[in-house]
């Protein structure tokens with residue numbers, strides 16, 4: 001597969017992870033990356049064109065897709081500066097949390113074809129999960145192009161109801177952070193039980209990574225994999241009796257996801 005020239009706005013943690021995946025698939029070298037920090041694009045030197053500001057985008061550049069990967073708070077500054085790129089042949093693929101298709105079309109100044117998507121950082125190892133929603137006017141070819149871009153960094157799913165992107169943001173967008181937090185707190189608990197620091201760190205990392213790999217490789221439900229660890233009257237049963245108390249993990253995860261969904265809705269403004 002080879003990908004057409006793109007315009008990537010923002011090459012930070014998420015933009016950089018996506019760009020690495022696209023380059024692996026064979027990205028047109030005419031691709032332009034707008035990123036104020038040279039360090040963010042250093043790894044891609046010579047493989048894409050780098051400019052520091054939106055004003056430096058070559059005037060005659062007509063990318064097939066513009067990827068909006070700045071922070072949501074930057075949208076009111078950045079999008080109006082991209083209005084000259086709005087044309088039926090160009091699709092705008094946004095990964096900005098909270099920013100709605102209608103809001104982005106307004107900032108872009110009209111009839112922009114916008115896809116709103118929410119990836120996650122496992123994209124850095126091509127194991128991302130993205131959910132995307134097409135806006136008005138997006139053609140099937142543009143949807144296919146966006147799908148190629150998103151499947152280059154992992155799995156992709158599409159929804160027609162844009163409102164679903166807010167809970168998606170809370171679950172799979174931010175989800176890797178919750179899993180990394182699990183590794184952090186397991187490491188801390190291991191230290192509390194007297195395990196040496198280097199062993200505690202290795203155990204926590206390997207246990208989270210190994211469990212993720214097993215989940216990915218297995219056709220079993222997560223609950224079955226959990227039960228497989230839980231010997232009757234054994235040690236795991238004791239731990240899960242604490243974690244699975246309704247007011248513990250089940251309630252805490254509900255509350256956390258609800259808070260993140262609400263924040264995604266707030267960011268629309």
Ligand SMILES: NC(=O)C1=CN([C@@H]2O[C@H](COP(=O)(O)OP(=O)(O)OC[C@H]3O[C@@H](n4cnc5c(N)ncnc54)[C@H](OP(=O)(O)O)[C@@H]3O)[C@@H](O)[C@H]2O)C=CC1
Pocket residue numbers: 009010011012013014015034035036037040053054069070071072074077078095096097118119120121173174
């Ligand atoms: N990180 C994640 O896990 C995920 C993030 N997202 C979304 O992706 C977007 C980017 O997040 P993330 O990569 O974490 O953020 P980063 O801050 O790492 O990356 C954004 C980059 O864009 C730069 N930038 C700021 N203004 C402009 C501009 N006008 N033109 C071009 N570049 C600009 C930023 O510079 P400076 O720092 O100086 O502002 C920064 O280097 C956000 O909207 C976020 O909601 C979506 C899914 C997951």
Ligand SMILES: O=C(O)[C@@H]1CCC=N1
Pocket residue numbers: 097169173174
């Ligand atoms: O925290 C955030 O707002 C972004 C969106 C999902 C992951 N990171």
